Amino acid sequence: QKEVEQNSGPLSVPEGAIASLNCTYSDRVSQSFFWYRQYSGKSPELIMSIYSNGDKEDGRFTAQLNKASQYVSLLIRDSQPSDSATYLCADYFNKFYFGSGTKLNVKP
């Protein structure tokens, strides 16, 4: 059974700090990885996608992928209260597999 694991949190960080969200996956053939943000009562929205080992930066967000260790992470620099949400990790191989999400609280 393919699995994507995330710590459910909540992860609390002060405003302006770096938030680090982690995700591990069980299937080595996974090809693509996605981070979604989901505000309470809303649907998931894509933040980042990453396909190759290493780092990928987009504004305050950096995704990191290590296929050998089977983990993918999301760093949020200069965290803002508006970043408070649940972050879903997903990988793709023929279909999407989602983790249960990590709840992030950014305290003013």
Add this chain to the structure above:
Amino acid sequence: ETGVTQTPRHLVMGMTNKKSLKCEQHLGHNAMYWYKQSAKKPLELMFVYSLEERVENNSVPSRFSPECPNSSHLFLHLHTLQPEDSALYLCASRKGSAASTDTQYFGPGTRLTVL
């Protein structure tokens, strides 16, 4: 707005009712999905349609019946549901190409409550 719309946004129904959820995508995608999201659980894939043909059914109870009349519209017909079916039902669409890099775009969801 992601280009995927869902109606209704909220639905309360009794166990003996029949209702339908509707999803429409304006992105020119070829694949559409129904997911169920329950509290503290991963998104559960229910149905996948690619080019209007159902390609996956993850052993979803028969009280859920999908319909995909064309590549832009997707329905989920509901009948004799149980209280444990109360959840957020999300529709998503994707290009449907063989590329693994294509992401899904989600609609706003329908919050379903079964009494």
